[in-house]
Amino acid sequence: xxxxxxxxxxxxxxxxxxxxxxxxxxxxxxxxxxxxxxxxxxxxxxxxxxxxxxxxxxxxxxxxxxxxxxxxxxxxxxxxxxxxxxxxxxxxxxxxxxxxxxxxxxxxxxxxxxxxxxxxxxxxxxxxxxxxxxxxxxxxxxxxxxxxxxxxxxxxxxxxxxxxxxxxxxxxxxxxxxxxxxxxxxxxxxxxxxxxxxxxxxxxxxxxxxxxxxxxxxxxxxxxxxxxxxxxxxxxxxxxxxxxxxxxxxxxxxxxxxxxxxxxxxxxxxxxxxxxxxxxxxxxxxxxxxxxxxxxxxxxxxxxxxxxxxxxxxxxxxxxxxxxxxxxxxxxxxxxxxxxxxxxxxxxxxxxxxxxxxxxxxxxxxxxxxxxxxxxxxxxxxxxxxxxxx
Numbered sequence: 190x191x192x193x194x195x196x197x198x199x200x201x202x203x204x205x206x207x208x209x210x211x212x213x214x215x216x217x218x219x220x221x222x223x224x225x226x227x228x229x230x231x232x233x234x235x236x237x238x239x240x241x242x243x244x245x246x247x248x249x250x251x252x253x254x255x256x257x258x259x260x261x262x263x264x265x266x267x268x269x270x271x272x273x274x275x276x277x278x279x280x281x282x283x284x285x286x287x288x289x290x291x292x293x294x295x296x297x298x299x300x301x302x303x304x305x306x307x308x309x310x311x312x313x314x315x316x317x318x319x320x321x322x323x324x325x326x327x328x329x330x331x332x333x334x335x336x337x338x339x340x341x342x343x344x345x346x347x348x349x350x351x352x353x354x355x356x357x358x359x360x361x362x363x364x365x366x367x368x369x370x371x372x373x374x375x376x377x378x379x380x381x382x383x384x385x386x387x388x389x390x391x392x393x394x395x396x397x398x399x400x401x402x403x404x405x406x407x408x409x410x411x412x413x414x415x416x417x418x419x420x421x422x423x424x425x426x427x428x429x430x431x432x433x434x435x436x437x438x439x440x441x442x443x444x445x446x447x448x449x450x451x452x453x454x455x456x457x458x459x460x461x462x463x464x465x466x467x468x469x470x471x472x473x474x475x476x477x478x479x480x481x482x483x484x485x486x487x488x489x490x491x492x493x494x495x496x497x498x499x500x501x502x503x504x505x506x507x508x509x510x511x512x513x514x515x516x517x518x519x520x521x522x523x524x525x526x527x528x529x530x531x532x533x534x535x536x537x538x539x540x541x542x543x544x545x546x547x548x549x550x551x552x553x554x555x556x557x558x559x560x561x562x563x564x565x566x567x568x569x570x571x572x573x574x575x576x577x578x579x
Contacts, residue, residue: 193311197319199365200304201326203262206358207269207297208330210238211441214419215338215434219347220285228420229541230282235416236537237290238297243530245298247523250306254519258303262366265300269293270359277352289351300362301327302526303369305506306519310372316510321452321503328499329445332438339434385514391521396512399571401528403464404505406564408532410471410557411498413540418491421550426487436488443492444499451500455507463504464568467497468561475558482551508572 213235221231252261272293279285304323312319334354341350391397418437422428428436454463474490509522543552 204326208327238294239533241294266362268296273355321449331441385516405528413536447499
């Protein structure tokens, strides 16, 4: 059973490649300058990437039910690499949206679910912690890729940076996908008849809609924040653009830490408590930025924003299994994950609209705080679990 940890280790590296989307703010300003894009326009490739990422997640779940995890993961990795490479030849905004947003985003959507499904079935005990450690790779990606992307952009230009990263992703994901398989391939029983809820039954359950809303709120907030981290720091706080890749790397470390941290919390405390903790931190961070725009308040608040968003990407698959069982986990989580796409679209559009209407990103903290308060109420009303059935 020790060999099961290879899926966690290889999965972390794969997720670092897939999670480079979280370094989008490093590409944003160079693209705005080179292509003459507005704040809303420069958010479109990022928004389309995240939308197709979430829309193709159920497709990945269906493919892995018919094909081996290895083959589905390789297929997704090829799309990711090609999307980044083709993006390097873009001559206009919509070419960038099609290649980076649609092709690469679809590849991430297909590939993302596979390491999670494999690890979920290899780890029946301490599942929350194992998933948190695995998914930390996605959150930690900017810790590696933001400084690397900044260096490549400075040395070669923004579009050659797309090409170099795309070739690296194509190679790494393909090679690291080869060992992935489910336990049943090695003689382990992966699923049991545990009273699991089918996707159709889940859609009739109030807990699904409450979980979907809470996950959507976290992605609305988290992806809005991730997309504007660099411009918020530079334009609102006045931080030097050379410092922002370093701060982005620090924030990504908090994003990565949030995944095993909230995964562990999910194992030991009640769901409504874990959810409330995450959103209380968001509310406090919003209030801090509403009253002061110092570099310290920026670093503290954005660290907590990134931390809690990372936590939700461990909590969401865990809570899907907890509320609806393991048997249909791949399909059920694919449906729950559509909340990610909804949050990606409206979070990024809202940030761009606020900037274009009011001239500054500093006003985003008010809708963030309001949404977090609503999520706390929803979780404590509809996702409450009694102590004796934890």
